[in-house]
Amino acid sequence: MARLIALALTGLLLAAAPAAAADPDACATVRMSDPGWTDITSTNGILGTLLEPLGYTQKVETLAPPVTFESLKNSQIDVFLGNWMPAQSRFIEPLTAEKAIEVIRPNLDGIRFTLAVPAYVAEAGVKDFADLAKHADQFGRRIYGIGPGAPANQNIQKMIDAGDFGLDGWTLVESSEQGMLSQVDRAVRRKEWIAFLAWEPHPMNSQFQIAYLSGGDAYFGPNYGRATVYTVTRRDLSKNCPNLARLLSQLTFTVDMENQIMGILGEGSDGKAAAAQYLKAHPDLLSGWLAGVTTRDGQDGLAAVRAALNQG
Incomplete structure (x- = not known):
């Protein structure tokens, strides 16, 4: 009996004791x-x-x-x-x-994470990186990126510096994510042409009708920058x-x-x-x-x- 009582008391004490800390301070x-x-x-x-x-x-x-x-x-x-x-x-x-x-x-x-254009621009023939330079004046020779220092911006600048896809002389416009999307919103409302960084998940995919561009594998990876x-x-x-x-x-x-x-x-x-x-x-x-x-x-x-x- 004494042994049973002792075991019961030990169980109660263990149950009442605080659990050991999982991680230190x-x-x-x-x-x-x-x-x-x-x-x-x-x-x-x-x-x-x-x-x-x-x-x-x-x-x-x-x-x-x-x-x-x-x-x-x-x-x-x-x-x-x-x-x-x-x-x-x-x-x-x-x-x-x-x-x-x-x-x-x-x-x-x-x-996905690569360059995109509004759907009406894709319907006009811009579906690949190689199509951008054909319409340089309509794009204002600009590509809109996100915040300075972002790796994607650096890839775009490398592409411009190398003159790939005929983009020598183009300008990378660096901004915050919201700043870039404000430019997209303005362009879409005016049916103007704009090329910009796009990715999913992001509300931009439902907010705007956009088309991801093919052909950028060397800078963003295959399958539209998968x-x-x-x-x-x-x-x-x-x-x-x-x-x-x-x-x-x-x-x-x-x-x-x-x-x-x-x-x-x-x-x-x-x-x-x-x-x-x-x-x-x-x-x-x-x-x-x-x-x-x-x-x-x-x-x-x-x-x-x-x-x-x-x-x-």
Whole structure:
């Protein structure tokens, strides 16, 4: 009897004891980058919505891609969900060779990223990179890109400098994503000609009728710049923050998911609010993402996130 009582007391004590911390305090703040891209605002919003009820604090900085990768190398940020490949190969390959960062996993596949024109321009005969120079005056000898320093902009500038496709003398117009799309919107409303960077997932694919150009394989990859997006982290994050790393290793997205969240963003929500709205309507996603993941103090992570979303 005494042995049974002792065992029962031991069980009660163990049940009352706090769970072991899943990750140390050094992992509590998750520093991330957003280059100002709507798709990354969306995926950062998803991760932030998961991190907060798990006991982490998300801190997002607006950093251009070159600064993002340098910050990962120097351990000034922890996670980047926007490593577009092969467009960012020149940034990522030296860092992986040096083992200066960790590539966790692909988080989005089956996307396109190359030059595009409005559908009415394609119908007029511009369907390939080689068609641009034939209509140089109508395009104003301009190609509209995104923020300065973006790898895609660098590819366009290389193409112009090399005179490929007869584009010598053309100008790359660098701007923010929103600035570029404002130019597209203005051109479409006036039925003017414009060539610009386009990609999916992005609301531009439903906002405008656009046509992706063929022929840019040497600069954007085959199949209209078919791309894969990877999650990358600072060196040793998996070793030092195993619970966070487990979540990152299970976190994947789809084109449709990101398009829907970006649509909510377009209605005026911020990244976390848009992600929370989407996840409340798609709670089935949580079990796969959070399998085996705990809160930072060792409690059930899935239950914590579900409770937080239901309270929202």
